[in-house]
Amino acid sequence: MRAAELLAQATKRLVEAEVPDPGRDARRLMAHVLKVPPGRLTLFLPEPVDPELQVIYLTLVERRADRVPVSHLVGRRMFYGREFLVTPEVLDPRPETETLIEVALTEPFGRVLDLGTGSGCILLTLLSEREGAVGYGCDISPAALNVAYWNRNALGLEGRAELLEGRWFEALKGVTERFDLIVSNPPYIAVNEMPFLAPEVRDHEPRLALTDEANGLTAYHAILAGYAKWLEPGGRLVVEIGMRQGMAVCDLFSAAGLRGVRLIPDLDGRDRVVVGTKPR
Template sequence: MRGAELVARGTATLSAAGVPDAGRDARRLLAHVLKVPPGRLTLFLPEPVDPDLEEIFSAMIQRRAARVPVSHLTGRRQFYGRDWLVTPDVLDPRPETETLIEAALAEPFASVLDLGTGSGCILLTLLSEREGAVGVGIDLSDAALNVAFWNRNALNLEGRADLRAGCWCAPLDAADSFDLIVSNPPYIARSEMAGLAPEVREYEPRMALTDEADGLSAYRAICACAPGHLEPGGRLIVEIGPTQGADVAALMAGAGLRGITVITDLDGRDRVVIATQEAKTG
């Protein structure tokens, strides 16, 4: 069967299963199976596909129809222009998180702490974009840290990114301080979990999605510990759910941070909250 026919058949199967953007996913999976860049797949669509590869593609389509995320089938995900290893042990890097990256890069920093680093995509992107900067990534999940280690080494950042296991700021020494602290913590309330897409609810790590409470527990913990590790004038930047801006801003104010700003994403939804540690005077 030719590539174009496989894409058409795969698209029909995914559409019948209710998968959004079925045609896009069918093309991405065929490009993965054929080991060609997705942008060049069109060149290969008129060509016959080897029967063994056709069988692999069909199996992937069936798994995608069961709502397994494409990234779990291919093991890769694009984020901020780079290719990342992802597994079921980490959240998929999402385009919305690039709002946090842009906010962080808007001002200078030489050191960065990433709380709940997961795949490492935030920390490692910031270090890749800011030559000479160093950073620490912390995660409670050893399995997630294994993915972050792989991504760090693939980007040749071993000497600039220190990855540590633990809960929020606990693995830090009292004297550790940073110009920038970032986090994309679990912010989905337990009551909201049932409404998530199956790809997220059933296949991404639950501990990275929800605090099993009101969705604000992680921000309370971060606001309790992060200011003590911020340099004077340093920034705390966190990703939030679209209804959490006012609550997270209040937590930051209660922690003594200043200059608190809520930033929207490209869809106009509240997505990031920034606050600054007061600079010393005198």
């Protein structure tokens, strides 16, 4: 079977399964199986596909029809121009989170702390973008930290990023320095919103990283209760939020003593990031 015929068959299957953007996903999976750059897949469509690769491809298509995320099937996800290892133990890096990166990079920083680092995509992207900066990534999940270790080493950041296990600031036992930037994409989905998530998220990403099993604000309370000890005067706290949490989190920031609190939308115009500065 030629690649074009196989691609048409796969796209039809994903359409039947009501997978969002089925043509895109069928192409991404084919590029992965054929080991060709996605942008050059068209050049290979007239060619026959080895029968063994056909079986592998159609198996992946069936798993995608079951709503397994593409990133879990190919093991990688692009984020801010870099490729990160992704497994079911970590959140899938999302384009919306790049808004947090953009906000963090608007001002200088030399020491950054990432709370709930997961795959490490936020911490490692910031260090890659800011030469000479160093930082810590903390996570309560050893399985998530294993993924972050792999991504750190793949990006050559072993000497600049340290990864620690523990809940929020409790992971920093023995650390003495303070930070001029603290960032976090914490679990902010309210428990009553979980049933309405896309199956790719609800059924295949770690629940611990998605919801606090309460109203979605628990993590912000924990972060704001401990940030003052670790953030330098003049330093910034930058967090990602749910699209209906903007005013609530801004109020929490102000009540915790942060100044210049701002609510920043993502490229789709949805509330996405809250940033505040510790007074000098």
